[in-house]
Each structure stands twice: as C-alpha cells, then as structure tokens.
Amino acid sequence: MTRSTQTPWTQDVLLEGFETTQIEFPDDYEGAVWATLVRKKAMPPARSVMLYVHGFIDYFFQAHMAERFIAEGWRFYALDLRKYGRSMSAHQRPNFCNSLEEYFADITRAIDLILAEEGAGRLALMGHSTGGLTCSLYADCGERRDRLSALVLNSPFFDFRAPASRRHELAIACTLGRFFPYLNNPKAVLPAYAKSLHKDYAGEWSFDLRYKPIEGFPAYFGWLRAVRAGHRRVQAKLDIRCPVLSMHSDESDIVLDWHHIARYSPRLGRRVELMQFPGALHDLMLSRADVREQVFSRMFGWLALLA
Secondary structure (H helix, E strand, O other): OOOOOOOOOEEOOOOOOEEEEEEEEEEEOOEEEEEEEEEEOOOOOOOEEEEEEOOOOOOOOOHHHHHHHHHOOEEEEEEEOOOOHHHOOOOOOOOOOOOHHHHHHHHHHHHHHHHHHHOOOEEEEEEEOHHHHHHHHHHHHOOOHHHEEEEEEEOOOOOOOOOHHHHHHHHHHHHHHHHOOOOEEOOOOOOHHHHHHEOOOOOOEOOOOOOOOOOOOOEEHHHHHHHHHHHHHHHHOOOEOOOEEEEEOOOOOOOOOHHHHHHHHHHOEOOEEEEEOOOOOOOHHHOOHHHHHHHHHHHHHHHHHHO
C-alpha cells in the first residue's frame, strides 16, 4: 500500500507504542466535538486494515488485540468516538448522543483518513457491543459502506437485557428521552462487569477509570431512545452487502442476552455467520487466555476465507 504523511500523528497519552490523530467536527448541541483515531506505531506493510469501534462506557485500550491483528498480517486502527475516551471533554455529557447516526461522521472521516494513509486495500470494520450496533447501521447505510469488505461484531447490542417487568420502564424512559434527553438513571450500569475486567478487582486488564469507571456513567434517556431506535432498525432487517461475522458468548455474558444476538444477527444482511464462545466475557477479546485464543483463531480463519 502507498502511505501518506499528511495526517498529523502524535504520541498516544494512554498506550505506549501507539499514536493518535484528532478528527474535528463542527460544534454540536454541546459545543466543540471531535473523535480520535488510534494506531500502533511502525506497523509493517499489509494489504488488509481493520477499523475497531468500542462499546458504551468504553474506549480503545486493548493493545493486545492490535498486536494480534498486526501479527496476523493486518494493519489496525481504533476509533474513540465523540464523547468517549480520548474524545471526552468536561463540557460534554459522557457517552451521550441523540441518535446513533451522530457517529456516522466519525466513522466516515476515520475511513477517509485510513484510505489516505493506506491506499486501496481491503478494509474491514469491527464493533463491540453498542459499537457493534452502530457499525451494523453504518454498514447498512453509512456513506462509505461500499468500501467495507467485511463487518465483524463482538457481542453486538441488539436488544436490552431486561425482564418483561422492566420493559415498560424502558419504554417510558425512551419516550421521555424525546422531550427530556438529559434525564438519566445514574445507576443503570451495574459495576460487576467492570470489576470482572479490571486488574484491581477480579480481572487482568488495566484501563483508565476516568473513561471506563467501575460505577459507569449515567444512562441518559435521550441515549436510551437513540439505542432503541437502532434496535428497531436491526430487528426489522438491514441489507448489509459485505460478509458479516457476529460473535457472542453464552450465559457468561452478564451484560447482554446472547439469545438476542443469535436471533437478530441473521437479519443483518445476505451473508452472516454466527459464532458462539462458551465461557467468554461480554467483550470476547478480554476473556481468559484460552477462550480469547479461540476467538482470535476462528475470527482470523473466517477473515482469511474472504481474502
């Protein structure tokens, strides 16, 4: 691939050996807004590129995933969406949006920067959880959807994990979100999952608790409404043209109900493959070593068949 040197890359302040570039946009309803593209320094040449998008109350910190892609012959980029992680600012409500389509501009600009850097090779898109929902919608109708050679989903968020008794409460919150978007539930996210990940609790991973706090961020009703609108589009059926790999755990996922992923993934497009990984965590790439090795092995096997 032919590479450009026009994009200004600087040392990442969070991960050693990585660099970032800031993608600026016109002010939105909360003021200045930007996204952040992250990549490993000095990646060897490759014909295939992966762009990764994180989930809710999340940002890119999975250096081991980037290194594995590079070892498998890929170049790897990750995107911290607006109001997440490296793209958060004090004047913003963390992780808030009124519509998931607000993130389409982030993905489009990231793709354009990657194409300017990498040339016309194979480009795949990968999303985790809410990022998986957003990437699915983008692959269906985003501006650069025709440039995608594959979509990889890591526990995509296609429905709320809630018993029937709470569905009514969610419906009320989503309705209120139209008129009072900043109403919120400050304790909507239980800390058990974050504690299962962080090395200071029961996990093996180190991440910045400013951007991925153990207690989470408030679930704003406007955000709930935006997510529910995305759910409805997926559940009604999309028309993604590129091949899709949708991966999920079993009951070990304490964030989402894997049955929803299995039920709705076939509605994404014409070529969808499902893979289940028993015992995996919600973020499959953060599972214990033997499980995540299965994830990597089967995922790269699937990607190799598309080459």
